[in-house]
Amino acid sequence: MGNAKLSRRQFLALSALALAGCSSQQQDAAPETPAEQPEEPEVQPDAAPDPEIPATAGALVLYFSRADENYNVGVIDEGNTAVMAKMIAQRIGADLFELVPVEPYPESYQECCDVALDEKNAGARPQLEALPDLTPYSTVFLGFPCWWGDIPMPVYTAIEALGWNGKTICPFNTHEGSGDAGMFSTLETVCQGATVADGLTIRGQDAQNDREGTQAEVDTWISGLER
Ligand SMILES: Cc1cc2nc3c(=O)[nH]c(=O)nc-3n(C[C@H](O)[C@H](O)[C@H](O)COP(=O)(O)O)c2cc1C
Numbered sequence: 087m088g089n090a091k092l093s094r095r096q097f098l099a100l101s102a103l104a105l106a107g108c109s110s111q112q113q114d115a116a117p118e119t120p121a122e123q124p125e126e127p128e129v130q131p132d133a134a135p136d137p138e139i140p141a142t143a144g145a146l147v148l149y150f151s152r153a154d155e156n157y158n159v160g161v162i163d164e165g166n167t168a169v170m171a172k173m174i175a176q177r178i179g180a181d182l183f184e185l186v187p188v189e190p191y192p193e194s195y196q197e198c199c200d201v202a203l204d205e206k207n208a209g210a211r212p213q214l215e216a217l218p219d220l221t222p223y224s225t226v227f228l229g230f231p232c233w234w235g236d237i238p239m240p241v242y243t244a245i246e247a248l249g250w251n252g253k254t255i256c257p258f259n260t261h262e263g264s265g266d267a268g269m270f271s272t273l274e275t276v277c278q279g280a281t282v283a284d285g286l287t288i289r290g291q292d293a294q295n296d297r298e299g300t301q302a303e304v305d306t307w308i309s310g311l312e313r
Contacts, residue, residue: 145180145256147171148218149229150241154193157262158291161193166260166290167229169297173304174227174258181223186215187240202233211243218248225254228273231290232261237269242276251279256311260290283311 151165175182191198270285286307
């Protein structure tokens with residue numbers, strides 16, 4: 087499983103499989119046992135692509151993001167990663183699903199950092215309000231901020247509760263200096279059975295304050311995935 091760029095054929099083939107019954111669906115908060123997981127569809131990567139189907143059809147944009155006070159941006163109404171997520175969903179006409187922790191993080195940046203560090207050190211898996219049903223989707227755009235050089239713990243909650251076999255993940259993240267911090271590689275390990283495509287990394291303050299530049303980066307990235 088490499089950090090591979092998808093061929094257009096591969097993308098089309100995977101996307102075509104997702105079209106049947108594709109809609110925005112959600113299931114209740116984290117199932118308690120793996121037995122409660124939705125069945126994964128059988129993936130046939132060699133299915134003939136339909137040239138009429140857009141390359142990114144049948145995708146889900148799944149993200150975690152936090153508003154309130156943050157580094158370099160002050161107090162914001164919409165998180166930096168949320169800005170990216172919405173741009174991506176609009177660009178490809180994808181469904182959008184936000185991962186929302188049951189226990190909200192503190193509004194203060196410093197207090198949030200303290201809580202997040204404690205969670206990371208404890209290997210916490212904060213409970214989520216709800217999880218998406220990935221069954222109809224072959225491609226998942228998965229986005230999150232960098233927290234303490236790692237994927238935020240609530241995102242691990244979702245990753246570990248969902249089935250990734252046969253899925254293609256297009257990862258994206260925001261940060262304030264750490265880049266992707268190896269998080270996209272981590273996805274290859276923790277999302278068993280998924281193919282992780284080339285990701286997009288953007289500074290949080292740019293996503294928040296330079297919408298035009300961010301849109302251009304999103305468009306370029308998606309065009310590359312579709313080729
Ligand atoms: C708890 C916490 C930890 C963070 N740790 C890092 C870090 O290790 N490296 C980094 O570059 N930025 C770090 N940041 C900055 C965020 O990655 C950045 O502000 C990001 O754009 C926030 O995205 P969001 O608004 O979607 O939540 C951290 C921010 C918070 C709140």
